[in-house]
Amino acid sequence: MKVSTRVHYGLRAMTELARSYRSERLLSISEIARSEDLPLAYLEQLVGELRRAGLVEGTRGVRGGYRLSRGPEAITVGDVYRILEGEVAPVDCTAEDYLPGACTRETVCMSRSIWSRVQAAILGVLDSTTLDDLLVSDALQHAAGQFIALDAVPVTHPRKGEFAHA
Amino acid sequence: MKVSTRVHYGLRAMTELARSYRSERLLSISEIARSEDLPLAYLEQLVGELRRAGLVEGTRGVRGGYRLSRGPEAITVGDVYRILEGEVAPVDCTAEDYLPGACTRETVCMSRSIWSRVQAAILGVLDSTTLDDLLVSDALQHAAGQFIALDAVPVTHPRKGEFAHA
DNA sequence: ATAATTCCGAGTAAATAGGTAGGAATTACG
DNA sequence: CGTAATTCCTACCTATTTACTCGGAATTAT
Numbered sequence: 001m002k003v004s005t006r007v008h009y010g011l012r013a014m015t016e017l018a019r020s021y022r023s024e025r026l027l028s029i030s031e032i033a034r035s036e037d038l039p040l041a042y043l044e045q046l047v048g049e050l051r052r053a054g055l056v057e058g059t060r061g062v063r064g065g066y067r068l069s070r071g072p073e074a075i076t077v078g079d080v081y082r083i084l085e086g087e088v089a090p091v092d093c094t095a096e097d098y099l100p101g102a103c104t105r106e107t108v109c110m111s112r113s114i115w116s117r118v119q120a121a122i123l124g125v126l127d128s129t130t131l132d133d134l135l136v137s138d139a140l141q142h143a144a145g146q147f148i149a150l151d152a153v154p155v156t157h158p159r160k161g162e163f164a165h166a
Numbered sequence: 167m168k169v170s171t172r173v174h175y176g177l178r179a180m181t182e183l184a185r186s187y188r189s190e191r192l193l194s195i196s197e198i199a200r201s202e203d204l205p206l207a208y209l210e211q212l213v214g215e216l217r218r219a220g221l222v223e224g225t226r227g228v229r230g231g232y233r234l235s236r237g238p239e240a241i242t243v244g245d246v247y248r249i250l251e252g253e254v255a256p257v258d259c260t261a262e263d264y265l266p267g268a269c270t271r272e273t274v275c276m277s278r279s280i281w282s283r284v285q286a287a288i289l290g291v292l293d294s295t296t297l298d299d300l301l302v303s304d305a306l307q308h309a310a311g312q313f314i315a316l317d318a319v320p321v322t323h324p325r326k327g328e329f330a331h332a
Numbered sequence: 333a334t335a336a337t338t339c340c341g342a343g344t345a346a347a348t349a350g351g352t353a354g355g356a357a358t359t360a361c362g
Numbered sequence: 363c364g365t366a367a368t369t370c371c372t373a374c375c376t377a378t379t380t381a382c383t384c385g386g387a388a389t390t391a392t
Contacts, residue, residue: 011280044339
């Protein structure tokens, strides 16, 4: 259940584009690659796919580059994911294009329900989170960092239990 | 985010063992492989790992086989997952053994929060679902199938919107 | 004209997934 | 006691996928 570098890198590129969206300034692949520390040629490929899918717009030539084709609040992480990685489906039989009956064990399968639930859980997060949400939570995190610093509290990796799941 | 055949097959084997748990009867690898239609030698490997991890017990010799080492209500899907696939972590920096600072972008990363949330969502499902839960939902599904049949309602793939997520 | 950029498709090395194969150890059963 | 059924162990193999690189054409500001 690892996420591929395609999605990982692609999303990071999208967050950069989201950050610069208000300024109307174009970002070149090399700028993005530099600020996110990603392999240039590979990133170019990924952004190309995002463009063909309509999430970003490219302008060629000197001073060219990319920008989001709609606002960061109108693009979900799920959108990016599906373009670069395909449908979210832990197993084939929970995919959209699954033909009922393709798996002969369908009617006697005890494990299918768990993967459906996992799929729904993942989609719940990916489809409800926009690029803008990522910017905002990033801003909050930095504000919190500021606050702690001003308070002179020794910082002992507060990240530890931040998203406890037990 | 596909689940590997290791986990997929391994879990299916575990559901078979869960089903026969009450009867105290041992299941041989070949029986499991036959009823779940899985490659014998490969399955043997997987069950071996589950045994070394303490989830199942094996008895050798003629009439030997495997059984769960504790009840189906005391084994979660997450347990099986971690043994066969390792920790649930969409990206390295959300893993348990991640050394803070290993990723130099840590403090300026806008994408980390989403993967933490995905991880938590997945764990929420995997760790709260036991093998017994799978048996029960399976039983319910069959009971429902019975009911529809008796009512003579034309069955037009009710599965379609079963776990709608929009 | 030139330099910076997007755009495009092919190629490639390493890792991973998904197995197979062979044999030693153990044990019920005739 | 011998044999067949089984677990147990480890090495090997092969196809696919991943994560890239490379070369070059098209476009455009300066």
